[in-house]
Amino acid sequence: MEISTRASNDIRIVVIAGNLDSTTSPAAQKALDAVLAGAKKVALDFAQLDYISSAGLRVLLGAAKQQRASGGTLRIFGLNQSVREVFEISGFSSILAVYPSEADALGAM
Amino acid sequence: MEISTRASNDIRIVVIAGNLDSTTSPAAQKALDAVLAGAKKVALDFAQLDYISSAGLRVLLGAAKQQRASGGTLRIFGLNQSVREVFEISGFSSILAVYPSEADALGAM
Amino acid sequence: MRHGFRMSVGADPDGVGKVSAAFAGFAQTHALPEAVRRSVNVTLDELLTNAISHGTAAVDASLLTVEVELDLERLTVTLTNDGSPFDPFGQPAPDTTLSVDDRPIGGLGIHIVRELMDEVSYERRDGHNVVVLVKQLVE
Amino acid sequence: MRHGFRMSVGADPDGVGKVSAAFAGFAQTHALPEAVRRSVNVTLDELLTNAISHGTAAVDASLLTVEVELDLERLTVTLTNDGSPFDPFGQPAPDTTLSVDDRPIGGLGIHIVRELMDEVSYERRDGHNVVVLVKQLVE
Ligand SMILES: Nc1ncnc2c1ncn2[C@@H]1O[C@H](COP(=O)(O)OP(=O)(O)O)[C@@H](O)[C@H]1O
Numbered sequence: 001m002e003i004s005t006r007a008s009n010d011i012r013i014v015v016i017a018g019n020l021d022s023t024t025s026p027a028a029q030k031a032l033d034a035v036l037a038g039a040k041k042v043a044l045d046f047a048q049l050d051y052i053s054s055a056g057l058r059v060l061l062g063a064a065k066q067q068r069a070s071g072g073t074l075r076i077f078g079l080n081q082s083v084r085e086v087f088e089i090s091g092f093s094s095i096l097a098v099y100p101s102e103a104d105a106l107g108a109m
Numbered sequence: 110m111e112i113s114t115r116a117s118n119d120i121r122i123v124v125i126a127g128n129l130d131s132t133t134s135p136a137a138q139k140a141l142d143a144v145l146a147g148a149k150k151v152a153l154d155f156a157q158l159d160y161i162s163s164a165g166l167r168v169l170l171g172a173a174k175q176q177r178a179s180g181g182t183l184r185i186f187g188l189n190q191s192v193r194e195v196f197e198i199s200g201f202s203s204i205l206a207v208y209p210s211e212a213d214a215l216g217a218m
Numbered sequence: 219m220r221h222g223f224r225m226s227v228g229a230d231p232d233g234v235g236k237v238s239a240a241f242a243g244f245a246q247t248h249a250l251p252e253a254v255r256r257s258v259n260v261t262l263d264e265l266l267t268n269a270i271s272h273g274t275a276a277v278d279a280s281l282l283t284v285e286v287e288l289d290l291e292r293l294t295v296t297l298t299n300d301g302s303p304f305d306p307f308g309q310p311a312p313d314t315t316l317s318v319d320d321r322p323i324g325g326l327g328i329h330i331v332r333e334l335m336d337e338v339s340y341e342r343r344d345g346h347n348v349v350v351l352v353k354q355l356v357e
Numbered sequence: 358m359r360h361g362f363r364m365s366v367g368a369d370p371d372g373v374g375k376v377s378a379a380f381a382g383f384a385q386t387h388a389l390p391e392a393v394r395r396s397v398n399v400t401l402d403e404l405l406t407n408a409i410s411h412g413t414a415a416v417d418a419s420l421l422t423v424e425v426e427l428d429l430e431r432l433t434v435t436l437t438n439d440g441s442p443f444d445p446f447g448q449p450a451p452d453t454t455l456s457v458d459d460r461p462i463g464g465l466g467i468h469i470v471r472e473l474m475d476e477v478s479y480e481r482r483d484g485h486n487v488v489v490l491v492k493q494l495v496e
Pocket residue numbers: 054139143264268269270272273301304306309323324325326327328329
């Protein structure tokens with residue numbers, strides 16, 4: 001897994017490539033915590049995310065709760081079919097803000 | 110790292126042996142979440158914990174916040190010198206309930 | 219035509235990582251459909267981390283064995299461990315309709331496995347937990 | 358008398374695990390004092406996970422190199438990566454007096470390293486971040 005960040009105006013975009021599972025979730029959590037501490041508007045680019053397990057969902061849920069508490073936004077885009085399926089199964093599609101494309105996600109942020 | 114649980118009356122004791130770092134923290138977090146979901150009184154037995162890094166502190170802080178929110182207790186005992194040092198450095202000694210021995214920790218719980 | 223592999227790893231996070239990497243390699247060698255590979259990798263992560271996270275002091279799993287068998291129609295994964303008896307599929311499904319604020323952390327892994335796999339079964343055999351998972355290669 | 362080892366790993370969680378295991382083995386072989394082994398293992402976990410978590414899209418670390426040198430008096434660890442320039446010791450110390458409720462998650466790693474090691478330094482050299490850490494074997 002590789003994590004990197006980029007910026008688009010006042011929005012910070014975190015790119016998570018590879019997979020988000022029990023091996024990689026601590027690095028992802030650290031990266032996300034650091035970004036959330038410094039930015040109100042955050043988007044997660046999942047276009048290169050291969051698969052996600054519940055260890056990864058745990059990180060996303062924590063991030064969503066934190067943004068909610070601090071009045072920030074967290075949007076996710078670029079899910080492949082497998083990631084989308086795990087989101088559906090776990091009910092995450094309806095509790096996280098998932099967008100079909102980067103343009104949609106950043107649009108009205 | 111190995112995690113196991115045992116019970117003493119209505120107190121659930123989680124034993125974490127080995128180390129608590131970026132590799133092992135997801136397993137520890139899963140175990141702790143599951144125990145906290147089902148028990149109000151929880152103690153962590155660190156007698157066999159070799160070392161802890163900030164990835165492990167992150168798990169402990171999350172657990173402490175959760176217990177606080179749900180009105181439960183979380184106590185920790187059996188720290189070796191190195192774990193104690195990391196607790197001191199990070200200020201965790203004053204925000205987590207650390208006890209010198211199991212008897213002390215379970216005492217007035 | 220049958221292919222497969224079998225490996226045993228220590229019941230610790232490194233062991234889980236090794237199985238994950240081995241399966242990804244096997245999937246590549248045999249050109250498994252991406253959706254199958256991903257579903258199985260997720261499943262392995264869920265069930266193997268459970269085996270190392272939720273032990274009891276009495277009988278902890280010390281060894282995790284994974285056996286993978288591939289034929290033309292399906293992939294069969296058998297997970298065996300020597301931990302305390304636990305039937306993952308005897309659990310009630312979690313409430314997946316709760317909001318961000320109310321949702322408890324955890325309790326999703328087994329539910330995800332059940333949904334991603336086509337067949338799941340559990341058996342206690344000779345002091346071991348044996349879970350068999352089947353994923354069809356064609357829908 | 359000098360002993361040591363040098364290894365390079367991918368900038369990913371598996372790489373961090375490999376370094377951690379290699380150092381633990383080295384510490385055992387050379388019967389390092391437990392306090393030294395533990396402090397260095399914690400330090401490696403902090404700084405290597407930072408290198409893989411906090412990259413920027415422009416210049417990500419792809420390789421992490423760890424060099425360990427042991428003499429009679431001290432252990433010296435040199436960490437090199439090809440990521441974007443970052444001086445870990447140019448950061449202000451975090452507020453470690455906040456309560457459970459107010460404490461932000463994160464921001465502790467570098468502070469812990471600074472306290473556990475006897476000497477720390479950073480240099481940008483030939484497009485690489487080079488961190489040198491020294492731990493005395495006797496207090
Ligand atoms: N191998 C196991 N041994 C004992 N208990 C288990 C095991 N696997 C799962 N459990 C129990 O089943 C619960 C649900 O597991 P799961 O759906 O994977 O979610 P999580 O592990 O995140 O809590 C766990 O919290 C735990 O109480």
